[in-house]
Structure formats: structure tokens, C-alpha cells
Amino acid sequence: MARVALVTGGTRGIGEAISVALKDAGYKVAANYGGNDKAAQEFTARTGIPAYKFDVSDYDAVTAGIGKIQDEVGPVDILINNAGITRDGVLAKMTFEKWNKVLQTNLTSCFNTCHAVVGGMRDRGFGRIVNIGSLNGQAGQYGQVNYAAAKSGIHGFTKALALELASKHVTVNAVAPGYVETEMVMAVPQPVLEKIIKQIPMGRLGKPQDIARTVLFLVADDADFITGSTLSINGGHHMY
Ligand code: NDP
Numbered sequence: 001m002a003r004v005a006l007v008t009g010g011t012r013g014i015g016e017a018i019s020v021a022l023k024d025a026g027y028k029v030a031a032n033y034g035g036n037d038k039a040a041q042e043f044t045a046r047t048g049i050p051a052y053k054f055d056v057s058d059y060d061a062v063t064a065g066i067g068k069i070q071d072e073v074g075p076v077d078i079l080i081n082n083a084g085i086t087r088d089g090v091l092a093k094m095t096f097e098k099w100n101k102v103l104q105t106n107l108t109s110c111f112n113t114c115h116a117v118v119g120g121m122r123d124r125g126f127g128r129i130v131n132i133g134s135l136n137g138q139a140g141q142y143g144q145v146n147y148a149a150a151k152s153g154i155h156g157f158t159k160a161l162a163l164e165l166a167s168k169h170v171t172v173n174a175v176a177p178g179y180v181e182t183e184m185v186m187a188v189p190q191p192v193l194e195k196i197i198k199q200i201p202m203g204r205l206g207k208p209q210d211i212a213r214t215v216l217f218l219v220a221d222d223a224d225f226i227t228g229s230t231l232s233i234n235g236g237h238h239m240y
Pocket of ligand 1: 008009010011012013014015032033034035036037039040054055056057082083084085105132133134135176177178179180181182183184185
């Protein structure tokens with residue numbers, strides 16, 4: 001029986017590449033998204049992967065959404081916490097709303113989804129959780145106290161949960177992408193983007209597929225001795 005994988009924010013950008021790579025590798029995939037119905041419908045038409053709309057920052061919505069996925073697709077063996085947003089601004093000008101929205105969407109979401117699936121993973125004696133962190137959570141970034149705090153929180157969350165689940169053969173790892181060609185990054189003004197690319201030793205932005213291949217590696221059945229780690233995928237931009 002094919003293992004079931006859930007990718008949050010799995011209908012666009014990096015998440016789409018992860019969903020497709022998992023499907024191509026033979027997993028049964030469910031993709032979650034937050035509000036962009038058109039993108040989700042086009043994604044499903046393109047890939048044949050079902051899309052489930054719920055807000056990952058809302059505990060009750062996540063519980064209900066994952067319940068539906070487990071009924072319709074099967075018990076979740078692999079969880080990729082990929083959904084994320086930015087709401088940039090220097091701290092002095094950042095509203096509490098922007099702070100809180102990013103913390104809830106990028107970090108509290110990991111609690112919400114993991115809470116819904118770890119019981120089943122423990123009972124079945126198998127699970128793979130991969131949380132998408134960020135270079136900017138490792139290194140910090142001007143104008144991103146909210147995003148850097150949430151992503152750096154993901155790295156701590158990953159290690160703590162890895163310790164809790166190791167004896168049950170459930171691994172928990174993080175991937176920390178550098179700058180990747182998605183709508184999130186393409187929204188950055190061109191002169192700023194050019195400056196960023198100059199700082200990347202490989203001389204290019206990452207591609208969503210660069211992240212997807214790393215996720216595939218971490219979720220494999222025989223990746224069972226890798227847990228609590230963070231893999232940095234950034235073209236040499238920042239070395240940890
Ligand atoms: P995109 O903006 O391209 O896609 C984001 C996805 O997350 C969409 O599917 C979106 O759904 C979903 N999403 C957003 N908010 C919610 C929510 N509240 N509930 C459910 N789903 C939600 O992002 P990227 O592909 O660029 O980024 C993916 C992840 O990688 C993020 O966690 C990001 O922080 C991280 N990352 C990205 C980098 C980059 O350079 N792009 C670098 C480092 C990390 P919808 O379509 O409905 O809006």
C-alpha cells in the first residue's frame with residue numbers, strides 16, 4: 001500500500017513541487033491550501049492531486065481538514081509543513097496583526113498539524129515529518145522579525161519533537177531553503193533580487209524542485225536514522 005503524504009500549502013510554489021515529486025515517487029498525496037481556489041483547482045486539474053482548503057493557523061479547521069483527508073485518502077504517514085507567508089516590515093513599524101499572522105501561519109500551524117497526526121504515526125510505528133524552515137530563520141533578515149522568529153522556532157520545534165518521537169520510528173526533520181523562485185520571492189523588487197543573487201555563491205536562485213528532492217530524501221522509508229536535522233538548501237548562501 002502506498003504511503004499517504006499531506007503537503008500543507010501544497011498547491012503552489014515549493015509546495016506544488018513537493019506534492020508532484022511525492023506523487024511521481026508513488027506516494028498518495030493530499031495537498032492543502034489556504035484561500036486561492038483558482039490556483040488549487042488548476043493544480044488539481046494539472047496534477048490529479050486532490051486539494052483540501054483549510055487555514056493551517058486555525059486549530060479546529062486543521063483537525064477537521066486532516067480528519068477529512070484521513071477518511072478520503074487514508075491515515076497520514078508523511079506530513080510536510082510547508083504553508084507559509086511573509087508580512088515584512090521593520091519592528092518599529094510592524095503591527096501586532098502582522099507579527100501574529102506570521103507566527104500563527106508559519107509556526108503555530110506546525111503544532112496544529114502535528115497534533116492531528118502524531119497519535120496515528122506512533123500507533124502505526126511509522127511517520128515522517130518535514131518542516132520547511134528558512135535561511136532567514138537561521139541567519140535573520142532585516143525587516144523580518146516575525147518571519148525569522150517563526151522559522152527559527154520551526155528549527156527548535158523540529159528538534160524537540162524529534163526527541164519525543166524517535167523511539168516510535170517517527171522522524172522529524174527540517175529543510176531550510178535559501179531564496180527560491182516562487183511568487184513569494186518574485187514579489188521582491190528586482191534591484192533587491194539582483195543584490196540577493198550576487199550573495200549566492202552558486203549565482204542563481206533555488207528552484208522549487210531543489211527543495212522537493214531534499215524532502216523526498218528525508219521521507220524515504222530507509223531514511224529512518226535521520227531525525228532532528230536541518231538540511232540547508234541555499235546554493236552556499238549561508239553555511240550551517
Ligand atoms: P507561496 O506563496 O508560493 O505558496 C504558499 C502556499 O502556502 C500556498 O499554497 C498557500 O495557499 C499556502 N498557504 C498560505 N497561508 C496558508 C494558510 N493559512 N493555510 C493553508 N495554506 C496556506 O510560497 P513558497 O512556495 O515561496 O513558500 C513555501 C514555504 O517555503 C513557506 O513556508 C516559505 O516560508 C518557505 N520558504 C520559501 C522560500 C522562498 O524563497 N520562496 C525561502 C525559504 C523558505 P493559497 O494558494 O491558498 O494562498
